[in-house]
Amino acid sequence: MLENEVATLIIDTLNLRVDPSSIDPQAPLFNEGLGLDSIDALELAMSISKKYGFQLRSNDENNANIFASLSSLSRHIESSRTT
């Protein structure tokens, strides 16, 4: 399941030390949710680019949606991945 894989990637990249299954797929990744900030987003972008072979963009119109939750990020990866 891609969602689990992405959760693990987030946790490993950002050194979060939470259980992947404890991330609510619908909860916001930034601020109130996991409390990630833009540095985390950049670190995450580099991991995603290495693993899935595409570059994240944030000033697309659907910017806010991609990072809205684990579930939306996973959907975005699914539709953009090249590997």
Add this chain to the structure above:
Amino acid sequence: MNHLPLTATTDPERIVAWRDNEPRSLSRLLIDARAVAGQLPDRSCLINLCENRYRFLVGLIAGILKGQKIVLPPGRANEDLKRLQQHCNSIYCLTDTDTRLGDIEIHRYTDPVCSDSSEQAIPEVPSAKPQIELFTSGSTGRATAHQKSWGTLWEGARLTGERLGLDNLTQATVLATVPPQHMFGLEASILLPLRWGLSVSSEQPLFAADIAASLEKLPAPRILVTTPLHLRNCVEEEIKLPQTTFILSATSTLSPTLASRAERLFDTQVLEIYGSTETGAIATRRPALKSDWSLLPGITLDQETKGWRVAAAHLPESVRLSDRLKKTSEHHFILLGRDSDMVKIAGKRASLEDLNLRLQSLDGVEDGVFFLPEQRSASIPRLTAFVVSNILDEQEITQALREQLDPAFLPRPLFKVDRLPRNATGKLPQSALVTLFKQCGEKQ
């Protein structure tokens, strides 16, 4: 009282900003600012949180026109904003997003409808009056306010701009990946453009591909204002950037290797600024060529018992630096490191003592300490924390800290431990924390 112009640009038709591909002239900027000023509530302090840089600029000018002090908060955590309220009771927040800020009064930015204005004069700004207020966190647990007069900011921008050769680049456009709400972003993306007549992009791209796309939209000559982290992202993604006259970096030290790679890859110069909230920019260097920092003209560095003190004619008082450094000549120095109590993450500075106090005062936390591990190579430093608590788990503690701290300082990760390795006098030796960090990492 002496006055200085708001901007060095005098031609009303001159383009001063790019907003979503649309050029904005000086006259339009001033019309917008006067219109927004007319809508602002009558208060004495304006927190300018606008994320779109054009709106930030309009909000800044509008506040100045209305005689309000512009406040730039130290962070977005609720606790930081509560402190601002205590600091000034006639305060409100201008924002262009749907941010909620506890019980601070919100004024939503609405884009003014373009109208003709007979008033075309360039506003004059009192040069000595405190105009903009920025904060740093101190070791006492209270944020310290730093007042900037227009005279200080204007002269700082003159010195920096001359060093960067902006006198020959007045047609340039600035794109910044950093927010204008802290000193580097304010100086590089707002003050330099105003002082030298450059134009500024409203965008603040994050990822490498965004930065390239935002630059593409701007006419040459282009200047990119950024940080080592964004630059590393661009270099690792081997992104293609359009011709950029120079890249200006600050907030954390740029490695010479990264600077050289970026210079080769993007066929440009990578320049770096050294400064602080208290002083603004005080030195520059080109790390691909030289590790020495070169002081801006008129800035002096003097050693005193506990460190170094910076003085300059445009600074109201001399400032003690929280970095350790070594002078290599009258006007050059190298950086050796920071005072052990101060940490700087993503350009935000905090005192470990203050962070520890906030952690230890959380309900349900018995003991706790923040720790900055050795930096993983080429990665941004992140804090970790060790916490003793019988009733809270890691996530509950992190949740409680989120109310208190800017996300940059949240521990990644936070380790729960049975006790802290305090010595007989109750102190926590650094070496014991290093060992504890290793042990916790192995258990993971």
